[in-house]
Amino acid sequence: MKRRSPSMRKQRRKTSGRARVVARAVLPTRFGKFTVLGIHGRGPEETAVVLQHGRVNGRSVPLVRVHSQCLTGDVLTSQRCDCRAQLELSLRLIGRARSGLLLYLPQEGRGIGLLNKLKAYQWQDRGMDTVEANHRLGFAADSRDYRFSARALWALGVRRVRLLSNNPDKVKQLEEAGIRVVERVPCQPRTSRASRSYLQTKKAKLGHLLAGV
Numbered sequence: 001m002k003r004r005s006p007s008m009r010k011q012r013r014k015t016s017g018r019a020r021v022v023a024r025a026v027l028p029t030r031f032g033k034f035t036v037l038g039i040h041g042r043g044p045e046e047t048a049v050v051l052q053h054g055r056v057n058g059r060s061v062p063l064v065r066v067h068s069q070c071l072t073g074d075v076l077t078s079q080r081c082d083c084r085a086q087l088e089l090s091l092r093l094i095g096r097a098r099s100g101l102l103l104y105l106p107q108e109g110r111g112i113g114l115l116n117k118l119k120a121y122q123w124q125d126r127g128m129d130t131v132e133a134n135h136r137l138g139f140a141a142d143s144r145d146y147r148f149s150a151r152a153l154w155a156l157g158v159r160r161v162r163l164l165s166n167n168p169d170k171v172k173q174l175e176e177a178g179i180r181v182v183e184r185v186p187c188q189p190r191t192s193r194a195s196r197s198y199l200q201t202k203k204a205k206l207g208h209l210l211a212g213v
């Protein structure tokens, strides 16, 4: 959105280590036919599963969702959060786009890991909100880092994206890592009543851009 400052360009150089495509296969889904890619970076943490729709190259500006894994939501259909609804909306929109990518990243629980997320749920059951519970466990409100996502996009030749996200920090981190977000596309599916207080906390305490919450 904004022009990158010299310090941002320096940051980009620092974070532009290698990420490479290690697997590529066809993946038919409920939302259309995709190509699934495995992308690997420097360590075991740096892995991404990418679903590609249409042609993606240096000239295209794909519609991109950078989705953090949520076992409880994405797989077990939990309604404590909006993750599965966001994932399905993203796949629907990307499946219709001429050029689109979904990056699925192992950043469970906003980066604190699955078991710590379950511990945070336990504190939330006692009345804390998601941010207070993370702090109670000694974690930041959001520990996610999107530099590897940027490098995965670079590995695919992508420099500019239309980003499906409500999270200004995600936009900022990707831009600092050298990806130009030419447009932020809201990712706000209809959600259940059970996830309302979670969304209200994301809006009030994490600055997410959510309408009507």
Ligand SMILES: [Zn+2]
Pocket (backbone or CB within 6 Å): 070, 072, 073, 074, 081, 082, 083, 084
């Ligand atoms: Zn979730």
